Amino acid sequence: MLINRIKYPEPIEKAIAEIEKLLTVEYKLSKRSLALLLLQKDEALLAEIAKKEPHYQEILKIIDDTQKQFKEPLSFVIASARQEFALNVEKEALKEKETEKASITEFLHKLTVNPITGIPIMFLILYFGIYKFVGVFGAGTLVDLIETYFENNINPVVNQVTAQVIPWKVLQDLIANDYGIITLGIRYAVAIVLPVVTLYFLMFSILEDSGYLPRLSLLIDRAFKVIGLSGRAVIPMVLGFGCDTMATMVTRTLETNRERIIATLLLALAIPCSAQLGVILGLLSNNPEALLIWAGVMILVFLLIGYLSSQLLPGKKAGFYMEIPPLRIPKLKNILTKTFVRMKWYFIEILPLFILASVLIWIGKLTGLFDLIIKGLEPVMLWIGLPPKAAQVFLFGFFRRDYGAAGMFDLYQNGILAGKQLVVAAVTLTLFIPCIAQFSMMLKERGTKVTLAITAFILPFAFFMGYLLNFLLTVLGVNF
Amino acid sequence: MEASAKPLAISLYNMRPGEKGIVAYFNTKDEAIIKKLMAMGVIPGLPIVLEQRFPSFIIKVGRTRAAIDQDIAKTIYVRLTTGK
Amino acid sequence: MDCHNCNRSCHHAGGRHRRRFGLFWQKARKEMCEEKLLKIALVGSPNVGKSMLFNALTGAYVTVSNYPGTTVEVARGRTVIHGQEYEVIDTPGMYSLLPITEEEKVARDLLLEEKPDIVVHVVDAKNLGRMLPLTYQLIEAGLPVLLAINMMDEAEQLGLVIDREKIERELGIPVVTMAAAQNVGIRELKERVAEYVNK
Numbered sequence: 137m138l139i140n141r142i143k144y145p146e147p148i149e150k151a152i153a154e155i156e157k158l159l160t161v162e163y164k165l166s167k168r169s170l171a172l173l174l175l176q177k178d179e180a181l182l183a184e185i186a187k188k189e190p191h192y193q194e195i196l197k198i199i200d201d202t203q204k205q206f207k208e209p210l211s212f213v214i215a216s217a218r219q220e221f222a223l224n225v226e227k228e229a230l231k232e233k234e235t236e237k238a239s240i241t242e243f244l245h246k247l248t249v250n251p252i253t254g255i256p257i258m259f260l261i262l263y264f265g266i267y268k269f270v271g272v273f274g275a276g277t278l279v280d281l282i283e284t285y286f287e288n289n290i291n292p293v294v295n296q297v298t299a300q301v302i303p304w305k306v307l308q309d310l311i312a313n314d315y316g317i318i319t320l321g322i323r324y325a326v327a328i329v330l331p332v333v334t335l336y337f338l339m340f341s342i343l344e345d346s347g348y349l350p351r352l353s354l355l356i357d358r359a360f361k362v363i364g365l366s367g368r369a370v371i372p373m374v375l376g377f378g379c380d381t382m383a384t385m386v387t388r389t390l391e392t393n394r395e396r397i398i399a400t401l402l403l404a405l406a407i408p409c410s411a412q413l414g415v416i417l418g419l420l421s422n423n424p425e426a427l428l429i430w431a432g433v434m435i436l437v438f439l440l441i442g443y444l445s446s447q448l449l450p451g452k453k454a455g456f457y458m459e460i461p462p463l464r465i466p467k468l469k470n471i472l473t474k475t476f477v478r479m480k481w482y483f484i485e486i487l488p489l490f491i492l493a494s495v496l497i498w499i500g501k502l503t504g505l506f507d508l509i510i511k512g513l514e515p516v517m518l519w520i521g522l523p524p525k526a527a528q529v530f531l532f533g534f535f536r537r538d539y540g541a542a543g544m545f546d547l548y549q550n551g552i553l554a555g556k557q558l559v560v561a562a563v564t565l566t567l568f569i570p571c572i573a574q575f576s577m578m579l580k581e582r583g584t585k586v587t588l589a590i591t592a593f594i595l596p597f598a599f600f601m602g603y604l605l606n607f608l609l610t611v612l613g614v615n616f
Numbered sequence: 617m618e619a620s621a622k623p624l625a626i627s628l629y630n631m632r633p634g635e636k637g638i639v640a641y642f643n644t645k646d647e648a649i650i651k652k653l654m655a656m657g658v659i660p661g662l663p664i665v666l667e668q669r670f671p672s673f674i675i676k677v678g679r680t681r682a683a684i685d686q687d688i689a690k691t692i693y694v695r696l697t698t699g700k
Numbered sequence: 701m702d703c704h705n706c707n708r709s710c711h712h713a714g715g716r717h718r719r720r721f722g723l724f725w726q727k728a729r730k731e732m733c734e735e736k737l738l739k740i741a742l743v744g745s746p747n748v749g750k751s752m753l754f755n756a757l758t759g760a761y762v763t764v765s766n767y768p769g770t771t772v773e774v775a776r777g778r779t780v781i782h783g784q785e786y787e788v789i790d791t792p793g794m795y796s797l798l799p800i801t802e803e804e805k806v807a808r809d810l811l812l813e814e815k816p817d818i819v820v821h822v823v824d825a826k827n828l829g830r831m832l833p834l835t836y837q838l839i840e841a842g843l844p845v846l847l848a849i850n851m852m853d854e855a856e857q858l859g860l861v862i863d864r865e866k867i868e869r870e871l872g873i874p875v876v877t878m879a880a881a882q883n884v885g886i887r888e889l890k891e892r893v894a895e896y897v898n899k
Contacts, residue, residue, distance in 0.1 A: 141840075142836055142840070164812040164813070164815075165812060165841040165842060165843075166840060166841055166842035168840055169797070169837070169840040169841035169842065172837075172840065173797065173798060176798050178798055178799075180799075180805065208641075209647050209650070211647055211650070211651065211798060212642075212647070212650055212654075215650075215651070215654055215796070215833065216659075216660060218833040218836050218837070219654065219659050219829075219830070219833055220661075221832075221833075221836065222828075222829050222830065222831075222832035222833050222835075222836065223659075223661075223662075223829045223830075225828075225829075225832055225867060225870045225871070226828050226829030226832065227829075228863075228866055228870065229828075229862060229863040229864075229866040229867045229870065230828060230829075230860055230861070230862050230863070231860070231861045231863075232858075232859055232860055232861075233859035233860075233861060249668060249674060250668070251670060251671055350683065353683070354671065354672040354674065354683035355671055355672075356671075357671065357672050357683070357685055358671045358672065358685075359671075361685070366685070367672065367683070367685075388772075388803075391801075455649065455685060455687055455688055456672065456683070456684065456685040456688070457652055457653065457656060457682065457683070457684045457685070457688055458682065458683050458684075459656050459657075459680060459681070459682050459747065460674065460681040460682060460683055461681075461747065462681075462854075467881065470752070470881060473755070648800050651795070651796065651798070651800055652795075652800070654830075655745065655795035655796065655830075656830075657827060657830040659830060678827075678829065678830070679826050679827060679858065680826075680827055680830070
């Protein structure tokens, strides 16, 4: 088979020939390819030949002389020449039949991107998709079902069996009872997180496969620019409502380091993950005003901190460009596969942390370290108008934000938290540090320095906001 | 390929929705932007339609639809083929 | 061609440990199986169904690990064609051999370091014209390239008809058309890969 080689404009072909002659070492790619990449100022390869090639300076001179013969950058000239060949091949080999244009998808596309219809559609999707489907159905109905089953059928059995098999109370507590690996760790994982996260990933996969997400990005890009992000950041932000840990990983797809840092900060601070969202929605759903105040404070913090960090952080502003694929009806098999793969990831990454959290809680209680921390937190609780018992909730909140949220639920059911305290606790807890899993992902993605800086900001800020909200509600005499 | 500024080329940023043209050249020193645009299919010589200006610019080049922000729209120069 | 012993020793699906001993693993595996195991690298820009093809080829035995020194993830799996085992490497998305992002750089490094026996360039049938430049660059680099034109189902919906043989003649490399999402064309791809490698 004869390879049909691209002919570049004459000066470039001449330069390739000259550079090829000057190269003395063997490389992993052909000399022609290497010469072309050098002409396009490939930094990594220029550095490599600077080390290896005796004729490095001459090669640089050829590149400069060639560039002088063109108005545009060489990379553009070379890309254009290739593109022309490619388009010719396409013209030769591809015939377009006149088809009935799928006018319905065109019509839908117009609806979703036109701001007048697109923005209401966006709210509808978020309302039904996240609030109704994930929040009410997942976090409400399904969680109740599974929780009840656990409490009535599994926990008693586990407690009984461990009591009979293991003679020491200390070890019994590790496995069972109030904070055991099975009775707390696995119960939370299976009963609270599993249904919510599964439904969330299911919904996210549907949105992803239908091609809606890029449309969401283009609608929001302009607004996101204000908080230092581009429309591209919509995807990790929306994913954050499912699992902040995964979303932190997905910030990789963002263009600049500046944008990645802002996105990571906002995810850690103001985006509640589905486990939290579930508990908080359940908690506040009886008082619509409380829910509104909580949501309002979150949105306000999100915008304010985003705006401030975009003003303060140095670096280039993110540009936005994105391909808009056609809208499609998602295929069930693909959605199920995607959801399954994400769930698998979630469990491999996160279940060990659940178990670790249970073990740490057990150690903390055993050594009395917890009591110390809780003692230290109690004045802070009083300062923001919460009962001292809430300290425990915040401590557990670090191990998993939803532990904290679920702990709050218990306090609420026992009548310890009431009225405005609920909103204050919900706000503070949502803002509070990320859970262990997200924290370790931040370390992995952003490095120690940035992660510690973000955490050092979030901790006092969360309690300060709690204090401020409590103060405002008291002054305004708001109670539920 | 001659990409000097012929009189008719205007910036995409100054086009009206529905106007058609041929991509002429990119007016930017930032090679990364050029490369991204070409990778997305915005290639000099191809027909382009501006479909929407707000909240983001939506363009169609060949069979590809893309969304770009104002700053990138300013760098794309187009020779109009249909004036409205 | 008996690779059984080697398979057993290389084919651990221990997720966590493997990540921890990733480098050790790669070394050990290289020493044990280098001659036996043929490599297929999948390349292409994002959103061309590369991952779907990867899943169709490899099934469940997939390990994802970070590329050394970066946060970019690279997936590896196995597939069997005519009783011969291949390692399939799914590279991060790349538009061109001239990298802009870290992901593109990793994809290029992988292609050059791993020395795959065949590079499958996956493209979207609907956007053939703007994806072929990478095919040309891979050919220029001297890599053993096969072009897989994916998403044929969507192209057909748009009324596009692609003359596969003509493209094959134009480029001088094997060309396969497929719709990975529907599992169409996977078998033919495997046949062509085997044919190409055993040439």
